Amino acid sequence: MFNFHEQVSLQNKSNDILTIGEILIDMISEDYDDNFECQAYNRFFGGSPSNIAINTKRLGIHSLVVSAVGADGLGDFLKSQLRKVHIDTKCIQKVDYSTSMVVVTKSQFTPVPIFYRGADYQIEYTSILEDAIKDSKIIHFSCWPISMPLSRRTIEKSIDTARKNNALVCFDPNYHPMLWPKGEDGIEYVKSFIGNADIVKPSEVDAERIFGQDHYENQVEKFLELGAKLVIMTLGQDGAIVSNGKETLKFHTLAKEVVDTTGAGDAFWSGFYTAIVKGHTIKEALELGFAVSAFKLRYTGAVVELPRLEKIKEIYSL
Amino acid sequence: MFNFHEQVSLQNKSNDILTIGEILIDMISEDYDDNFECQAYNRFFGGSPSNIAINTKRLGIHSLVVSAVGADGLGDFLKSQLRKVHIDTKCIQKVDYSTSMVVVTKSQFTPVPIFYRGADYQIEYTSILEDAIKDSKIIHFSCWPISMPLSRRTIEKSIDTARKNNALVCFDPNYHPMLWPKGEDGIEYVKSFIGNADIVKPSEVDAERIFGQDHYENQVEKFLELGAKLVIMTLGQDGAIVSNGKETLKFHTLAKEVVDTTGAGDAFWSGFYTAIVKGHTIKEALELGFAVSAFKLRYTGAVVELPRLEKIKEIYSL
Numbered sequence: 001m002f003n004f005h006e007q008v009s010l011q012n013k014s015n016d017i018l019t020i021g022e023i024l025i026d027m028i029s030e031d032y033d034d035n036f037e038c039q040a041y042n043r044f045f046g047g048s049p050s051n052i053a054i055n056t057k058r059l060g061i062h063s064l065v066v067s068a069v070g071a072d073g074l075g076d077f078l079k080s081q082l083r084k085v086h087i088d089t090k091c092i093q094k095v096d097y098s099t100s101m102v103v104v105t106k107s108q109f110t111p112v113p114i115f116y117r118g119a120d121y122q123i124e125y126t127s128i129l130e131d132a133i134k135d136s137k138i139i140h141f142s143c144w145p146i147s148m149p150l151s152r153r154t155i156e157k158s159i160d161t162a163r164k165n166n167a168l169v170c171f172d173p174n175y176h177p178m179l180w181p182k183g184e185d186g187i188e189y190v191k192s193f194i195g196n197a198d199i200v201k202p203s204e205v206d207a208e209r210i211f212g213q214d215h216y217e218n219q220v221e222k223f224l225e226l227g228a229k230l231v232i233m234t235l236g237q238d239g240a241i242v243s244n245g246k247e248t249l250k251f252h253t254l255a256k257e258v259v260d261t262t263g264a265g266d267a268f269w270s271g272f273y274t275a276i277v278k279g280h281t282i283k284e285a286l287e288l289g290f291a292v293s294a295f296k297l298r299y300t301g302a303v304v305e306l307p308r309l310e311k312i313k314e315i316y317s318l
Numbered sequence: 319m320f321n322f323h324e325q326v327s328l329q330n331k332s333n334d335i336l337t338i339g340e341i342l343i344d345m346i347s348e349d350y351d352d353n354f355e356c357q358a359y360n361r362f363f364g365g366s367p368s369n370i371a372i373n374t375k376r377l378g379i380h381s382l383v384v385s386a387v388g389a390d391g392l393g394d395f396l397k398s399q400l401r402k403v404h405i406d407t408k409c410i411q412k413v414d415y416s417t418s419m420v421v422v423t424k425s426q427f428t429p430v431p432i433f434y435r436g437a438d439y440q441i442e443y444t445s446i447l448e449d450a451i452k453d454s455k456i457i458h459f460s461c462w463p464i465s466m467p468l469s470r471r472t473i474e475k476s477i478d479t480a481r482k483n484n485a486l487v488c489f490d491p492n493y494h495p496m497l498w499p500k501g502e503d504g505i506e507y508v509k510s511f512i513g514n515a516d517i518v519k520p521s522e523v524d525a526e527r528i529f530g531q532d533h534y535e536n537q538v539e540k541f542l543e544l545g546a547k548l549v550i551m552t553l554g555q556d557g558a559i560v561s562n563g564k565e566t567l568k569f570h571t572l573a574k575e576v577v578d579t580t581g582a583g584d585a586f587w588s589g590f591y592t593a594i595v596k597g598h599t600i601k602e603a604l605e606l607g608f609a610v611s612a613f614k615l616r617y618t619g620a621v622v623e624l625p626r627l628e629k630i631k632e633i634y635s636l
Binding site for chain 2: 027030033036039040041042043044070072073074076077080081096098099101103105107112114115116118182
């Protein structure tokens with residue numbers, strides 16, 4: 001039971017947060033391309049768990065990311081970006097598959113991402129990974145690794161190790177049908193996984209993909225029924241609703257200026273994690289999560305130059 | 319038996335050449351990136367059999383390409399490029415996989431291409447494909463489709479139909495180990511396939527990947543022993559050596575100015591095919607193939623604005 005007015009009790013470990021999941025290239029068109037006239041693309045660091053590792057590091061806590069890249073130039077680029085913010089890359093495995101990529105061509109209509117998955121779902125459960133879990137206060141993972149057999153087994157073992165070592169386990173149910181192998185019921189699998197997590201943070205879109213359309217209060221209830229202990233449901237510009245099963249809080253967005261929504265969810269997670277590591281109560285941590293998200297919304301890109309959490313507190317008078 | 323001083327006897331069909339194989343995006347970095355400082359890439363139309371279809375169309379004969387793209391923006395872009403040169407896209411299948419892509423990051427050292435294969439090897443043997451084969455004088459295919467089970471079966475059936483309809487069958491043995499599923503012996507498979515073709519055109523690099531290092535005359539012999547009837551082995555700036563098993567000719571390069579070697583092999587095939595369709599002897603067609611290749615070498619890009627074959631003849635006084 002998570003009490004909103006209490007701190008989360010975390011073990012004394014050398015690393016604060018370990019994220020497990022996709023690290024990848026976001027290849028994004030420079031301009032709109034509705035008539036095939038834009039041939040220029042730009043290569044960015046990407047993958048939600050990897051973004052969270054960079055964000056939390058910048059906000060002021062210790063982070064590690066577990067993922068896999070190919071033995072290629074794009075994999076080398078991704079590792080170089082982690083080293084730039086002084087994140088140890090010991091948990092980035094090098095495998096015999098191409099570094100994963102998502103291509104997004106901007107469109108006046110709905111831009112449809114194209115997934116090129118290779119290395120990202122080849123994450124093995126290694127002794128380095130096991131040691132990293134034992135040394136971490138919080139374990140965070142996304143839907144990407146559980147969508148494929150090898151990395152799914154790695155996540156299952158990782159959760160087991162995290163539980164035995166009293167880590168906080170958090171899950172981003174960012175289900176997308178394109179991630180799952182054809183013919184497999186990804187939705188059922190995600191549902192069965194929710195009970196493994198202490199905290200889940202679905203967006204409205206995630207919830208709709210998993211449960212179909214419904215009022216957000218009912219959606220939150222469904223996540224609780226499946227075993228999540230704290231459900232943080234983000235509602236875009238309408239803020240968020242958070243429930244621990246007994247009490248439900250509503251949060252308003254702190255964003256006054258919205259330049260780019262990419263990575264806003266990762267920014268929330270990052271502020272929330274940093275705050276609970278720094279000893280804030282859950283309610284304070286939620287507010288700080290929304291503050292970091294609001295800060296990110298003012299800039300373009302999935303990962304922006306976040307200041308330390310203390311600066312965010314000042315900016316948003318928290 | 320191909321006599322160098324005779325024409326190739328081709329059936330009277332409505333389409334001249336049908337190429338089967340990969341259509342894909344070449345995503346190429348704008349600049350060198352040895353220290354991860356170049357984030358700009360450009361999207362190009364690519365895939366050797368598709369390049370040949372465009373080239374031969376521009377040189378003045380009728381061409382079609384058989385391939386598969388994803389139901390995505392990149393697939394739509396590729397089809398739009400074919401339509402631009404008035405190639406019918408009826409043989410481009412739309413499948414439930416991402417449009418294939420090759421990423422090349424320029425490097426002062428050896429640039430290593432990264433393969434992202436999806437749609438390209440999902441080519442099915444359809445009635446549209448069967449009719450197109452029956453209507454074509456020449457069938458050309460590459461190593462890409464034979465590297466994977468579904469498209470390999472499609473190629474096998476296509477060759478069968480081509481034989482029954484007396485089409486000329488040509489194979490580009492552009493073997494690359496990264497194309498083959500891990501654990502499968504691609505080299506053995508390519509060797510076993512060579513006898514299915516009337517004409518093969520290995521480069522020195524192709525031959526070395528398949529047979530190991532050897533003198534080029536020995537390499538040509540190996541292709542003949544495996545059943546190819548005409549072997550055209552290109553030797554880069556050293557020209558080419560061509561053998562019909564009885565007689566061997568040596569050709570010198572016609573290139574005086576080399577700006578970019580990408581697509582030079584496809585340009586050769588294109589000139590050669592166009593010339594045999596237009597009734598030239600094999601020796602003349604080989605010379606015209608090398609002339610088109612020399613023309614292409616003067617410009618940047620895999621597919622350049624080729625003139626009609628008659629213009630090439632004028633330029634190179636052939």
